[in-house]
Amino acid sequence: MSDFQGILAIIMIFGMPVFIVGIVAYFRAKDRAETQKTVRMAIEKGQTLPPEFLESLQKTGTLKEKTPERDIRSGLILIAVAGGLCVLDFMHGDFMFGGLSGVAAIPGFIGVALLIMGIVGKRKA
Template identity: 45%
Template sequence: MELGVLVPLAPFIMVVCIVVIPMWLKSRDRREMQATVRAAIEKGQALPPELIEAMTKEVKPAKVSSALRDMRTGVILIAVGAGLAVLGFMLGQIADEALHPVMGAAAIPALIGVAYVILSFFNPNKGHQPDA
């Protein structure tokens, strides 16, 4: 098969890999855990309630939005925008037509970061909540 065929298929292959591989790894871990539990039951060992509870939980609890989390996210996005702006400035030194498109692209994460910083002041969950 030619490499020219793989180039247009690469984004689709990437999406499949991003979705399928984590699902496969999770199912493999779950199978191993079930085999361990099955072996423990066959040997007559009692299962702790914490283990049963951990096996029945499917998803992680939702992270509660807090002012600190919003502020961190905003600062990171502003830094990403600033980094892209510096890249645009450096590319503008080489080719003048590169400055404006890259600066426009840098404005997107930077302005989203500014919005997060502003929202952090209005977040009702002002406390410093630990990440779970």
């Protein structure tokens, strides 16, 4: 029975992210289809579309612009993730900057870099 549980755990670990991304993609596609249907019906009825609505359609799906505030926020989140991994490693009882603490260094250093970029960007602006 333990082999089945191991295989099930591996399937869950790799399958859940795929499942979550699939659900997000499905609902985005459904939302786009509804928007296109609404626009098509408005055009068929001869209604004019306001410029604000057309601008909002163009902005949908585009990446948000990078700002120093976004860098600071992302940096703080990554530092918090690294801190959480370190605390988890400490609670496990073998806190010696190995294991999870070593893995925590990756998001930690990326977070510190983003934090520095955000602070420098704010000072320039």
